[in-house]
Amino acid sequence: MTMAGVTAREQDGWLTTILRPAGSLDQSALHRLSESIGHLAACGNMVVIDLAAADVGNPRAFARQLLAPALVFERAEQGSRPGCGDIASMSTCS
Secondary structure, X not given: OEEOOEEHHHOOOOOEEEEOOOEEOOHHHHHHHHHHHHHHOOOOOEEEEOXXXXXXXXXXXXXXXXXXXXXXXXXXXXXXXOOOOOHHHOOOOO
C-alpha cells in the first residue's frame, strides 16, 4: 500500500496517545497529567486529551499547566527523540 507515493516501509512511525482523565482535575491531578504528557514527548508525536469524563474547575489554570509539556513536545519535534525504543530510559509516574 502506498500513500502519496511512499510505501509503508519508507514512512517514519507516528504515535498518537489519547489520555482520558476522569473526575475532578484538581492541582495534584493536573500535575500528574502534565508529567505524563511530558514523558510521552520522548516517543510520541501527538497527545490528545479527552476531557469528556473530567471536571476542569479552572480552565485557565488547566491551560497554564499544559504549557510546559507542550514546549517539551515542541522541542522533541525539532530534535531527535532519545530513548524511543528503550523503556528503561523513560520515567514513570506513580
